[in-house]
Amino acid sequence: MALLVKTYAKINLFLNVVSQRPDGYHNIETVLQAIDLFDQLQFSLSDALQIQSNFDIALKDNLVYKAAAALQLAxxxxxxxCIKLEKNIPLAAGLGGGSSDAAATLLCLNKLWETNLSLEELKKIGSPLGADIAFFLGKQPTALAKGIGDELFSLSQNVDFWLIVAKPDFGVSAREAYDLYDKNPNKDGLVDNFTKSLAGSSVSKIASGLYNALEKPVMEAYPKIKKLKELFIKAGAIGAQMSGSGSAVFAITQNNVDAQRIADEALKKGYQAFVLRPSNYTVKICQT
Structure with missing residues (x-):
């Protein structure tokens, strides 16, 4: 038996840093939205763990391999x-691509190996590998995450909008982004106000409520990310924001014509850019 899976990216519509923990991690409040940019993975039984991919990364840094090894150990x-990975989600972009791939690995190998672990047990295995893994395992395309990102609450999202996601020619690690934040903290966002806007029907209310506490310190360190956001706003986006720890920035529009026009502007400036919609899936098994 082989399993073919699509693993979707996410954006952070809202991200507030609540506090720093004694273990060095941070407690956060964040609203996560799955988007229809995805990697593809194929899983089949083999005598040993094998990873084939269209990008080059050491096994010790590969979240797919680490998730598989963690499930074996547990x-x-x-x-x-044998795991084949077609990588489309940009790396080190704040889009959760590695966590999405790791979640799919836990779900599919749990099925392929007939280990029959519950979703909560898989979350415990995945948590040390990445806080966003819990979101992708949860299969709720819009969610409020608290704690380190592993306490999830499903949200209704009733607003129809288009997205442009663009990334400069470099990445930013989560550790670096939080280190920059700790030197220049800010806590201006109110998550309850933002979640109420999701339940309405106004794109402008969502756009006006966008907030990311990591954005200011990261943009100060990486002006090119700030220039990308400014490009989006100047080109007519209703709202724009850095996703997660960066370096990707997303913009919101009401229609695909505006989205494509704005994406073309980003492409002309040398950014990698995608026109996207919110996704109904975090992980989708397409073929067995």
Missing amino acids: TGVTFGA
């Missing part, structure tokens, strides 16, 4: 798997 299984 369950004691001796099976292997």
